[in-house]
Amino acid sequence: MELLLKNGFVFDPINEINGERMDIAIRNGKIVESVSESKAKKIDVTGLTVMPGGVDIHTHIAGGEVNTGRLLRPEDHVKDVVRKTAITRSGVGYSIPSTFTTGYRYSRMGYTTVMNPSMAPLGAKHTHEELNDIPMLDKATFPLIGDWWFVLENLRKGDLEGCARHVAWMMNTTKGYAIKIVNPGGLESWGFGRNVHSIDDQVPNFGITPREIVQGLAKVNKMLNLPHTIHLHTNNLGLPGNYATTLDTMKALENMSTDGKPVCHITHLQFSSFGGEDWGTMKSAAEEISNYINNHSHMTFDMGQVIFTDTTTMTADGPFEFTLYQLSGHKWVNSDVETETSGGIIPFHYKKKNAVNAIQWSTALELALLIKDPWKMFMTTDHPNGGPFMSYPKIIAWLTSRKARMALLKKCHKKAQKKSLLPTIKRELSLYELAIVTRAGQAKSLGLTSKGHLGLGADADVSVYNLNPETTDIAQNPKIVRRAFADAAYTIKDGNVLVQNGKIVQTVSGKTMWLDVNTTEQLEVDDDMKSRFKEYWTVEYDNYPVYDHYVKVSDPIIIKADV
Amino acid sequence: MTVVKSEVVKSVTCPVCGCLCDDIELTIEEGKVTEVRNGCAMCESKFLNYISEHRVKTPLIRKDGKMVPVSYKEAIHKSAEILANANYPILYGWSSTDCEAQRVGVELAEEIGGVLDNTAVVCHGPSILGVQEAGIPTSTLGQIRHRADVIVYWGCDPWSAHPRHLERYTAFTDGRFEDSEWMSYINKVKASVGKKKFAAVKKRSLKCETEPEAISDNKPPETLNKEGRKLIVVDVRESMTGKVADYFVQVKPNKDFEILQAIRALVKDEDLDVEEVGGVPVEYLKEVVDTLINCQFGVIFFGMGLTQSAGKFRNIEIAISLVRDLNARTKFVIMPMRGHFNVTGANTVFTWQSGYPYAIDFSLGYPQYNPGETSVVDILLRKESDASLIIASDPASNFPKKAIEHMTKTPLIVIDPHMNVTSMVGDVVFPSTIVGLEKAGTAYRMDHVPLPLKKVVEPPEGLLSDEEILTRILEEVRVIKSQRMKGAN
CATH class of the missing domain: 3.40.228.10 (Dimethylsulfoxide Reductase, domain 2)
Known part of the structure; x- marks a missing residue:
C-alpha cells in the first residue's frame, strides 16, 4: 500500500524541516524516500500544513480512576452525546469521554500517539482493557511506583540494584512504559490520612524522604536504560507557594545528568508553579521557575494548561484531591490502592472571574512562553485536570497569537489581570515551534524514535491541517488556526487515512507499546516477589500480571538494562 | 491397581460472590473437580456440583408451546430475528458472566437500539x-x-x-x-460458652427457679x-x-x-x-x-x-x-458489599464503553441514562419493551410479578448455564459454559480489582460460551439488517 502526500508545507523539527514545500512518500506504514507516482494513491495537499502525527505525553484516558470519573458524572455526559454511525461506536464526550469517543476525537485533531500517565499496578489489567477499546491511536501507560512498598524498602536499604530489578519486574508485569511518580512519599502517608510537605519530610513508617525517592528512581531509570525519564508529579502540587518545592526538586536532580540528557519530566508544571503564601496571596511563580529552567537542561516539562470550563480533576495524589474537596465541598472520590498508590477525583469548574483560576490559566501560558527552548516544554492540559483535551486548538491559538490570549486575559478577574505577566510577553510560537511542543518534543522526551518526525523509516503517522502558512498570518488569525487544528484535513496513521476534513473515514485499533526490560537475576526477583507476595497484596502472584491476551495489539519494546 | 490421574490447579478465582477469592486450589480427576481447598461452602458447592441434571446441553426453542431441542445455528438465527425486529428490546443480567461477554453485550445493545441493564438495578x-x-x-x-x-x-x-x-x-x-482479631473472637466465644456452662451448673446445683x-x-x-x-x-x-x-x-x-x-x-x-x-x-x-x-x-x-x-x-x-x-x-x-462475582465488572465495562454503569438506553443511537425511566423493571412495568434477552441471571424469580408478566408476553431469549425459572418461560433458551470453570475470562472484585478467571475443566461437548453466543447473535443481526437494507433498495 503506497501513499503520496503531494506538495504540502512540511514542519518536521526533528529533521529540521521548517515549512518547506515537499512530498511525503509512504509505503507499508512507513515513511520512505519515494514511491511510484503511477501506482501510489496520491493526495494533493498543496497549500496545507503537514506535520508528524500529534503526540500527547500526558493524558488520563483509561483505567480505574478515569472510569470512576465517568461513573461519577452523568451530568458531564448528558451535554455531549455521540451517535453511532456505520463505522463508529456511540458514546459520550466532554471531560471524561467514553473509550471509543476518546480515540475518535484525538484522531480528528491529528493526534496519533497518546500516553496514559497514571496506572495503579493492581488495576493494570483494567487500564489495558480500556486501552484496547480506544481506537485510532498508539498508546502506552505508566505504572505508579513512587510509593510502592518495594521501592521504598529497597531505597531505604540503599539497594539501588535491587530496586531497579523490582522496577523492571513491575514494568514487565504491568506492561508499562515509564516510571510514574506522584507526590513521592505523600501517597504512602495518605494511607493514614497524612501527607508530606517538603522534599525532606520523613515518610511515616518507612524512614525515607521524597528527595531520596526521586533521586533513587532517577538513578534506577538510568540503570534500566528506559526510553523516557522518570515522569514526576511534584510534592505540594496545587498549593500556594509550592514553586519552592518544585525548585528544590529540580535542584535535587541537577547532578544526575551525566551525558547532558534529561533525567526527569515534571508534568503539568503550572500546578507546581504557585507563588504566594495562601489562596488570597496566591500568584504566578512562572518567572522564578522559567529562569531556573532556562539555565538548566536536565529536565523536560509539560504545561497543564487550565481551560475555563467545567471539568473533572483526577490524580493519584489523594491528599491533593482531599484538599480540593475541603475547598469545594464537591462530590469526592478517594481510591487508595494497597502497597502501591492512592487516587482521588473532584469535579471542578475553572472560572475566568475566579482570581486563582485565572492566575492558573495565565501561569501555564507564561511558563510556555518564558521557557525559551520549546524542546523542554510541551502542550498539555493534563486532561482532564486542567480541561478536556478537545481544548488543544484553543491553547494553540493562545500560544501562537498574542492577540488571542490578550483578548481572553481582558475578560479575567481583575487581580489576575494585574498580576499576569502576559502583557509583557511578546513571544508568539511559530508553526515550527508548535510542531515541537505538540509532537516532536514529546516524542523525543518519550524516546519514541519512530514517532514525532517524518524522516525515512518513521511510522507513517501524519497530520495535515487546513492552514496555509504563506497566506495566513497565524498570529493575526487565531480563529482560523483554531478551526484548522480542531478538525484535521487528514489524519494518517501507519499509512491509513483515518480522518478526512474532520470526519472519521476509517477506524483502526492502534498498538499498545510496553517495555520488556531484561535484567540479570530476573528469576531471583521473580522468586523474591513470589515468596513475599501474600504479605503485600490480597491477590495471588499468578493473578497479578497483565498476560499477553490482555493487550489487543501488542508492541513490546525490548530494553537491555545495565543491572 | 489403577492410578487415578489427578492434577491440582492453584490460584483459581472463585466465581461466586464479590469477594472474588483467588486462592482456591482445585483437584481435577478425569476432567472433573473432585476437591476444593481454601473455598467457603458456596465456593465448594459451585465447583463440586456444576454438573447437575438440570443442565441442558442443546439450545431449545418454544414451538407450539413446547420446548424443542434445536441447533445453535437455528437458535442464534431465531434470536437475531427477534432482536433485529424488535423496536425497544431489553438486555438484562450480565453480573454472573465475564467482562469479555459484557463487552459484546454493549455492542449488541447499541446495534439493536436496546436497553442494557444489569442486576445492580435491583441490588446496589x-x-x-x-x-x-x-x-x-x-x-x-x-x-x-x-x-x-x-x-x-x-x-x-x-x-x-x-x-x-x-x-x-x-x-x-x-x-x-x-x-488479626481472630484470637479475640475465639476468646469471646470461649467466654460465652463458659458463661453458659456456668449458668447451667448454677441452675442445676442451686436449683434456682x-x-x-x-x-x-x-x-x-x-x-x-x-x-x-x-x-x-x-x-x-x-x-x-x-x-x-x-x-x-x-x-x-x-x-x-x-x-x-x-x-x-x-x-x-x-x-x-x-x-x-x-x-x-x-x-x-x-x-x-x-x-x-x-x-x-x-x-x-x-x-x-x-x-x-x-x-x-x-x-x-x-x-x-x-x-x-x-x-x-x-x-x-x-x-x-457487591453480591454477584462480576456485578462490578458489568458496571465497569458498561461505563468505559458508554459512560454509564447500568440502565443504558441506546434507542436514540447514543447512550441515555435515567434510572427509574431507563431501568428494565420500570420499562417492563410500563409495558414498553417488545423483546428481552436475559443473560446470567434469573429475573423471573425476583422481579415484580407484573414486570415478569409483561416479559413473558414478548419474545424472550435466555442465556444461562443452567435451567432457571426465567428459562422455563423463555422462547429461545441457550445453555452456555460456566465462566470461571469451563471458560476463562475476567471479573472485577467488589473493590474494582480485575482478576482473571480460569478454565479448569472442559465444558460438555459442543457447548458455547456466553461470549461466543452473543458474538454470533450480533453477527447474525448485522446480516439480517444489511439484507433488509438491500431489500429496501
Whole structure:
C-alpha cells in the first residue's frame, strides 16, 4: 500500500524541516524516500500544513480512576452525546469521554500517539482493557511506583540494584512504559490520612524522604536504560507557594545528568508553579521557575494548561484531591490502592472571574512562553485536570497569537489581570515551534524514535491541517488556526487515512507499546516477589500480571538494562 | 491397581460472590473437580456440583408451546430475528458472566437500539446513585487488611453472604500495620460458652427457679479500651457477624437514615436532645462514635440492608456523607458489599464503553441514562419493551410479578448455564459454559480489582460460551439488517 502526500508545507523539527514545500512518500506504514507516482494513491495537499502525527505525553484516558470519573458524572455526559454511525461506536464526550469517543476525537485533531500517565499496578489489567477499546491511536501507560512498598524498602536499604530489578519486574508485569511518580512519599502517608510537605519530610513508617525517592528512581531509570525519564508529579502540587518545592526538586536532580540528557519530566508544571503564601496571596511563580529552567537542561516539562470550563480533576495524589474537596465541598472520590498508590477525583469548574483560576490559566501560558527552548516544554492540559483535551486548538491559538490570549486575559478577574505577566510577553510560537511542543518534543522526551518526525523509516503517522502558512498570518488569525487544528484535513496513521476534513473515514485499533526490560537475576526477583507476595497484596502472584491476551495489539519494546 | 490421574490447579478465582477469592486450589480427576481447598461452602458447592441434571446441553426453542431441542445455528438465527425486529428490546443480567461477554453485550445493545441493564438495578443500583450524588472515599481491600483498626458492617452479614470477607480482607486477617482479631473472637466465644456452662451448673446445683442470665443481651461488651481492630455491626437483627462484633447496633427496620444522621451530628460534636434514635440509645451511639473518631483507619461496608430499605439511595448518600465528615477527623473509607462475582465488572465495562454503569438506553443511537425511566423493571412495568434477552441471571424469580408478566408476553431469549425459572418461560433458551470453570475470562472484585478467571475443566461437548453466543447473535443481526437494507433498495 503506497501513499503520496503531494506538495504540502512540511514542519518536521526533528529533521529540521521548517515549512518547506515537499512530498511525503509512504509505503507499508512507513515513511520512505519515494514511491511510484503511477501506482501510489496520491493526495494533493498543496497549500496545507503537514506535520508528524500529534503526540500527547500526558493524558488520563483509561483505567480505574478515569472510569470512576465517568461513573461519577452523568451530568458531564448528558451535554455531549455521540451517535453511532456505520463505522463508529456511540458514546459520550466532554471531560471524561467514553473509550471509543476518546480515540475518535484525538484522531480528528491529528493526534496519533497518546500516553496514559497514571496506572495503579493492581488495576493494570483494567487500564489495558480500556486501552484496547480506544481506537485510532498508539498508546502506552505508566505504572505508579513512587510509593510502592518495594521501592521504598529497597531505597531505604540503599539497594539501588535491587530496586531497579523490582522496577523492571513491575514494568514487565504491568506492561508499562515509564516510571510514574506522584507526590513521592505523600501517597504512602495518605494511607493514614497524612501527607508530606517538603522534599525532606520523613515518610511515616518507612524512614525515607521524597528527595531520596526521586533521586533513587532517577538513578534506577538510568540503570534500566528506559526510553523516557522518570515522569514526576511534584510534592505540594496545587498549593500556594509550592514553586519552592518544585525548585528544590529540580535542584535535587541537577547532578544526575551525566551525558547532558534529561533525567526527569515534571508534568503539568503550572500546578507546581504557585507563588504566594495562601489562596488570597496566591500568584504566578512562572518567572522564578522559567529562569531556573532556562539555565538548566536536565529536565523536560509539560504545561497543564487550565481551560475555563467545567471539568473533572483526577490524580493519584489523594491528599491533593482531599484538599480540593475541603475547598469545594464537591462530590469526592478517594481510591487508595494497597502497597502501591492512592487516587482521588473532584469535579471542578475553572472560572475566568475566579482570581486563582485565572492566575492558573495565565501561569501555564507564561511558563510556555518564558521557557525559551520549546524542546523542554510541551502542550498539555493534563486532561482532564486542567480541561478536556478537545481544548488543544484553543491553547494553540493562545500560544501562537498574542492577540488571542490578550483578548481572553481582558475578560479575567481583575487581580489576575494585574498580576499576569502576559502583557509583557511578546513571544508568539511559530508553526515550527508548535510542531515541537505538540509532537516532536514529546516524542523525543518519550524516546519514541519512530514517532514525532517524518524522516525515512518513521511510522507513517501524519497530520495535515487546513492552514496555509504563506497566506495566513497565524498570529493575526487565531480563529482560523483554531478551526484548522480542531478538525484535521487528514489524519494518517501507519499509512491509513483515518480522518478526512474532520470526519472519521476509517477506524483502526492502534498498538499498545510496553517495555520488556531484561535484567540479570530476573528469576531471583521473580522468586523474591513470589515468596513475599501474600504479605503485600490480597491477590495471588499468578493473578497479578497483565498476560499477553490482555493487550489487543501488542508492541513490546525490548530494553537491555545495565543491572 | 489403577492410578487415578489427578492434577491440582492453584490460584483459581472463585466465581461466586464479590469477594472474588483467588486462592482456591482445585483437584481435577478425569476432567472433573473432585476437591476444593481454601473455598467457603458456596465456593465448594459451585465447583463440586456444576454438573447437575438440570443442565441442558442443546439450545431449545418454544414451538407450539413446547420446548424443542434445536441447533445453535437455528437458535442464534431465531434470536437475531427477534432482536433485529424488535423496536425497544431489553438486555438484562450480565453480573454472573465475564467482562469479555459484557463487552459484546454493549455492542449488541447499541446495534439493536436496546436497553442494557444489569442486576445492580435491583441490588446496589441505589449505591451507584448515592455515589453520583456524593462521590465515594474508598480503597482496595488490601488497604483495609493492612491498615483498618475499625471495621463497620452496615446492613450486611458477611459471615453468611461473603463468608471469607472477614478472614481475607478485614478483622480476621494480618496486615502490615494491624493484626488479626481472630484470637479475640475465639476468646469471646470461649467466654460465652463458659458463661453458659456456668449458668447451667448454677441452675442445676442451686436449683434456682429464676432463668439464668441471658447470653445475648444486647448489652455492649466493654470494648472502648480494647486494643487492636474493632468490629462494629449495624443490622436489624443479630446476624452471625453481629455475634462476633465488638459493638452490635440493633437498628429498627427502616431507621438507618435517622441513625446515620444522628451519628453525623455526634461526629460534628453536636448534641442530640433525644434519648434514643431508631431504637438505639444515644449513649451507646456516642460510644460507637468515639470509636469511629479515634481510629487510625476506619471502613464502612454496607449491603442491601442499607440500599433496599426505606430511603434507598438517600441512605447511601448519607452514609457517604458520614464518611466525608469522618475524614475531617481521621482516615475513613466506605465500600458496597457487591453480591454477584462480576456485578462490578458489568458496571465497569458498561461505563468505559458508554459512560454509564447500568440502565443504558441506546434507542436514540447514543447512550441515555435515567434510572427509574431507563431501568428494565420500570420499562417492563410500563409495558414498553417488545423483546428481552436475559443473560446470567434469573429475573423471573425476583422481579415484580407484573414486570415478569409483561416479559413473558414478548419474545424472550435466555442465556444461562443452567435451567432457571426465567428459562422455563423463555422462547429461545441457550445453555452456555460456566465462566470461571469451563471458560476463562475476567471479573472485577467488589473493590474494582480485575482478576482473571480460569478454565479448569472442559465444558460438555459442543457447548458455547456466553461470549461466543452473543458474538454470533450480533453477527447474525448485522446480516439480517444489511439484507433488509438491500431489500429496501
